[in-house]
Amino acid sequence: MPQMNMVQAINDALRLEMRRDNRVVVLGEDVGKVGGVFRVTQGLFDEFGDDRVIDTPLSEGGIIGTAIGMALYGLVPVPEIQFSDFIFPAYDQIVSELAKYRYRSGGEYPAKLVIRTPVGGGIRGGHYHSQHPEAQFIHVAGLKVVCPSNPADAKGLLLSSIRDPDPVLFFEPKRIYRAAKGDVPDGDYTVPLGKANVVREGKHVTVVVWGAMLYEALEAANQAAAQGIETEVVDLRTLWPLDIDTIIQSVKKTGRVVVVHEAPKSCGLGSEIVSLVNEKAFLHLEAPPKRVTGFDTPFPYTLEMEYLPLAHRILPAIVETARY
């Protein structure tokens, strides 16, 4: 089985799907000739040409708006937004149009896109190259949000996302684009949307996490083990729709839950998970649910390692929850 990093895995998925389905079109800024600023689309332009791998004008609103038009026409567009921080000029098209197309047309116009975009901090990117904006999309009915943590999931989830009938925001944690390496099955396979993965089993505390922070959670879990605390780490993989069954099953087992996410605390996905846990497993809880998150401030440059919910902040939360 080949070893790949996340960039290679995503590249592999795109190539595979573009060969399999000639309706697939990749478009975005710098995606063509140079293969993307992170080189995720490298080689696709040479193989598929300017009609299917398109360097667009500098306009996120234009990329997504025209991609919606292409999707309505019957193509399968996979537009890229270079950094999720720059997605906001397209927010109107995503929220007002893409999310509501199927619903408002009584099913006559399903609009299907996969919007690929790098998310997350830890690369000295400051306010505008570090955001993790899932909450701003989940809160708009009609959008699915996916965030892989490793290459094998990235390839399988992207293939599923492209084949899913609904619009998907495919978040790629840029901090681990190259750092995350692993075995990736050759050829065509999918990882289903809406299914979380229990990466580490444990009976004392559940940690719910996604993206680059998975590795921080695992590190904290190892450190907690030295204190006799066994942590179960659940990698969501699909942020919306949530795999609520896996989460609740785990919480019922441990009775204690910590949610970890980079995005700011208030109204983050963590608050939704905690609400659902309270609603569905209240009597199983032995401690108040905790959240270890970014702060309610813009993402800082110099102090980014203090901002991110890294292992040194996750560990005390696990320990406190376990010992409550």
Add this chain to the structure above:
Amino acid sequence: MRSLGRCACRDVINGQPLHEAKRSWRGGRGVRSALRPPIPPRSNRKLYLAFGSILAKSSRTLPTPSTTHRVVKWPLALSLSFGYGPGAIMSTGTYPASNHSALAPAHDDAATLTAARHPDDVYAPDVVRVFRNDGSLDPAHDPGLRVDEVVFLYRTMLRARLLDERLVLLQRQGRIGFHIGCLGEEACILGSAYALRENDWIFPCYREFAAALLRGMPLQRYVDNMFGNANDPVKGRQMPDHISWRKGKFGSVSSPIGTQITQAAGFAWAAKLRRDDLATLVYFGDGATSSNDFHTGMNFAGVFKAPVVFLCRNNGWAISVPTERQTGSHTFAQKGIAYGVPGVRVDGNDLFAMIKVTRDAIARAARGEGPTLIEAMTYRLSGHSTSDDPKAYRPDATLEPWRRLDPIPRVRQYLLRIGALTTTEDARIEAEVDAELKAAITAAENAPAPPLETLFEDVFAELPWHLVEQRDELVRGPRAKGHGH
């Protein structure tokens, strides 16, 4: 594939542009559809047809299919036939076409043409230039600077260039995280900034640190921002080069493209509403003209005749995407027509032309005549930033013709010729900059990181309860590894 854009050099016999087609931007299946010449505006079409045969006879060379670009010398009347008649040019300071033929290069610039921009575009008849080929100044557009002013600006441009190069090195050494500079665009930025009055405001994109320095921002302040330390006025919150300098009437830099354009229009509009004598100069690149904000900013400014000068640094690239992917129009300047904003093209690497054109635009704004769109034709000699390697998408050879138009040597040659500069001056300036920068870096590196509390300040004017709570939690809690830097 769209027609090649802004160069006016065309073979009128068969309507084909004289340039070789740009294969590199097709990939896959190669060049397809025929390249279409621009259609001149209705009023000039008859002239276009009438002079077609004259052009054919007067052109120095005829195209052959395998030929790369040849320069065609334009007879005077021809300049009118391609849509750049008086109606499309600013109403003040007419830029008569009469001198442009004298400005055409004396030699063929048959450089490789897979570049996004061809430098001979700068020799199109409508582009305002002051430097003549022999290095003298065209009196028709010479802004009439004193010699000491030119020397000052030369030093300022050279300082900006040296700082740029050293900051890139600093990033490669891992001592700062990032730098985004203006290599090659010094005349464009400094010339235009110099043309402003003291009360005028600058709305930068993110490449214009040199304009902030020109407006008195201390170098230490800039370097502290590069290091994001406790002395950084932005408190280490933003990436390097994302400065602000209110004292110098220089706005706050952000990363998203084009957002400053609508804001600059609004600021100018406010000044007009308040009857204040003030104009704004807003910088953006060719890529930004594709943004929503470009359209909206220009539109609002045109409707309300806001005193704003829109300065498009057409430097050929938006990271790896060339100018031809940003517009289907022949020039960027002509986009102004759609908004009721007069546009003008200028040689962005000609310090004097930049000053002249910007001064004229500010004067228009000050007289209540509204906005102007300046398309400064220049070239991004370096990569997009320290995170970009331009070798991945543009061969070094494409830079050669633009190096010949490097704005700094052009002014240097002029000053040397008039005896206002000695050959040892450069070395002296370099030594000065090195010493100055070294001191600033030492001070910056020795300063601590911003205190943790600063993370939570300025989110709002006052700290609400939730930020007090989060701050206390952070401060009480464990520190990250390698806290401090």
